[in-house]
Amino acid sequence: MGKAYRHTPADKGDCTGCHEPHSSNLEKGLRAEGSALCLRCHESAPFTKARVHAPVKDGACLDCHDAHSSDNKGVLKAPEVEQCYSCHPKQQMRFDKVNVHTPVRLGQCVSCHSPHSAQRRDLLSDTREKLCFNCHGDMKVGSAGKGHDPFNKGDCETCHDSHASDQDFHLVSPVSDICSRCHDRLATQDQTTVHEPFAGGQCTACHTPHDSGVRQRLNRPPGPLCLSCHEGVKDSLESSKHRHKPAQDGDCLSCHKGHASKTPGLLTAPGGKVCETCHAKGKTGNHRGVDNSGSDCSGCHAPHAAQTKALLQPVLHGPFKEGACSDCHK
Incomplete structure (x- = not known):
């Protein structure tokens, strides 16, 4: 012996x-x-x-x-994993995938399962949440109750396979499929403009699936997040003398939808209707008595930033570009 x-x-x-x-x-x-x-x-x-x-x-x-x-x-x-597979051969076949959970890959079945008896189904030695956080403690971020609903409930297996998967991060299916199971209201039917990451099923390009501490679980505040892809707008904001307040404050979602829209530019409403949410409807002001309700304001005004006051577009009728309307209009 x-x-x-x-x-x-x-x-x-x-x-x-x-x-x-x-x-x-x-x-x-x-x-x-x-x-x-x-x-x-x-x-x-x-x-x-x-x-x-x-x-x-x-x-x-x-x-x-x-x-x-x-x-x-x-x-x-026999070695632990061989001992388990001697009775669970179907599980062994199931684990023959691209991404295998580390305890499974190392044959450490008892990291999660009790070999004799347990109070929980699947002979788990603790709650699923605690078992996951034993190794993935860095996932415990943000404030309790403000994270993704499955994450708050400790239902990690809503999105992840605990043993093996052909998807990155051991996901049970492609990202867009997982998200659409619960967020089906975000479907793009009847929407003419679709945000590129959303169309490509890249939900995690903007959202964190666990908890970020930012509204709608964005992985960054809206301004920095949007400008990380929209470099042209970023350059314009940095180089211009005058900036539209929502753009300056990074409040992109006050004018744009994050997923899809029936209007170009992912606007929340057609043309000047967006502007009227902040600028009084039909306001005459510098328009000299002309009712501009419903007009496409971007024909004359830059929506993000410009070198001129009132955010006038750089290519306009000469006198108007300088704000000298009265040279032509009485």
Whole structure:
């Protein structure tokens, strides 16, 4: 028995701890049958929880363990993962995917599962949330109750496969498919303009799936997030003397929709209707009595920034570009 792990009675030469020295009605002269023999030394509590592993329930301890010695921890008959796969071959096939969860890849099934009995389904040794956070503690960010609903509830497996997946991050399906299962109202039907990341199913280009501390779980505040792709607008804001207040404040979503819209430019409403949400409808002001309700304001005004006051477009009728309307209009 010169192996790395030895059963205590065998290691101490206490053969009679398990075997009758003279006679027995049981095979190999055992003092008791099945798990009854093991429970003479091993306390029963770990084996009698709400959900019991089948070999334990059947009293078949020797299905997994060697009675005397082994080269495997826990006096297992085979390395942990091989021992598990000897009864769970379908699971082994299921794990033959591109991305395999580290404990599975390392054959550490008992990192998450109890080999004997547990209070939870699938013989999990703790709640799914706690099991995940044991390794993924960096995911615990933001404020409680403000994260993604599955994340708040600890339902990691709503989005992730706990064993293996052909998707990045062990996702149960492509990102857009996962998101659309719950967020189907964001479907693009009847929308003529669709934001490129959204059309490409790249939801995580803008959103964090867990908790970011930013509204709508954006991975950054709207301004910096939008400008990370819209470099032309960023350059205009940095180089212009005058800036539209929403653009200056990074409040892009006051005028634009983040996913899809029925209007060009992902605007929240057609043309000047967007402007009228802040600028009084029909306001005459510098328009000299002309009712500009519903006009396409961007024909004359830059929506983000400009070098001239009132955000006038750089290419306009000469006198008007300088604001000298009265040279022509009385």
